[in-house]
Amino acid sequence: MNKDSFAKSTETLKQTVPLMIKHKVPTTPANYALWYTYVSQESPLLNQAMDGEIAAQGQCTPTTCEQLYHQHIATKAVQDISQLKQSLTLMMQEVSHSMTDTLTETESFQLNLDKGFTKLESAEREGLSLEETMGLVRGLIKESRNIQLSTGAFKSQLNTAQQEIATLREALQESQKEANEDALTGIFNRRAFDRDIDSVQQKNIPFSLIMLDIDKFKIFNDSYGHQLGDQVLKAVSRRLKESCREQMQAYRFGGEEFAIILVNKNHSTARQHAETLRRSIERISVLDRRNGERINTITASFGIAEKSRAETAEEVICRADTFLNDAKKLGRNRVLPLS
Structure with a gap:
């Protein structure tokens, strides 16, 4: 930053702080950025909006300051946070449904395994030699038990993930409550x-x-x-x-x-x-x-x-x-x- 830019920034800041004090604006980083930009006149649309608000209301309310900050100052990433939260909530709902379906399929798979064991026991009685039958049974039982252990662990992981999703969803709902706009009606909340x-x-x-x-x-x-x-x-x-x-x-x-x-x-x-x-x-x-x-x-x-x-x-x-x-x-x- 050259000397002229530094001097200009200092002068702008000197005007910004007293103006915020005059209008009793809370000294938050967002408000500093908003009123600094207003004083610097870098955004004609912002100045027009703020001048209109001050003329109409005699002040710039905290809610309006926040709205103007998001409209004229905040980066696109910041502006998209609300939409991101909504998308994330929908995504979590879909994942939660998928997990529920997977749990159901896993239980069905285990039931089918049990039926398979019953059939193998019948096959042993109906003609295979004892050695052949027992070898087949031992191998399948070992494999199926491994699968059961694996699916059991998977079910546990899914249950844990569902609990985490529920907690995160509650946190997002609380975060959404902090917005200024009522989601249903579109007016302030x-x-x-x-x-x-x-x-x-x-x-x-x-x-x-x-x-x-x-x-x-x-x-x-x-x-x-x-x-x-x-x-x-x-x-x-x-x-x-x-x-x-x-x-x-x-x-x-x-x-x-x-x-x-x-x-x-x-x-x-x-x-x-x-x-x-x-x-x-x-x-x-x-x-x-x-x-x-x-x-x-x-x-x-x-x-x-x-x-x-x-x-x-x-x-x-x-x-x-x-x-x-x-x-x-x-x-x-x-x-x-x-x-």
């Missing part, structure tokens, strides 16, 4: 919600929170099946995502419950948004392909809370969730509080 609301709280940014829950979803699943239930979750998630304009972000909070963080928005704005969304969900229609029936009875209940100065993020969530439960008790398909 609970992990992203927790990170982002903590970030807003730590930066003392005003916000309101909408919590919503699909009405009678368990009964819906029991009546129409989980596949149709998944269609409903996807449809509601699309409505949430489409409805979120500047300084709003939607998340799947868990099961059939969702959340929307509205940065720099007051209670009145949050309630108006929730009411618009409630009416939009009422219009969702899904087709049951099993019988051609169209389902038009999907509704959701909402709870709203605006953060006060003294509240923690957990207290805001609890308050919004309480209003949500009250909305369900009062007949569902409504937004609370009323004002």
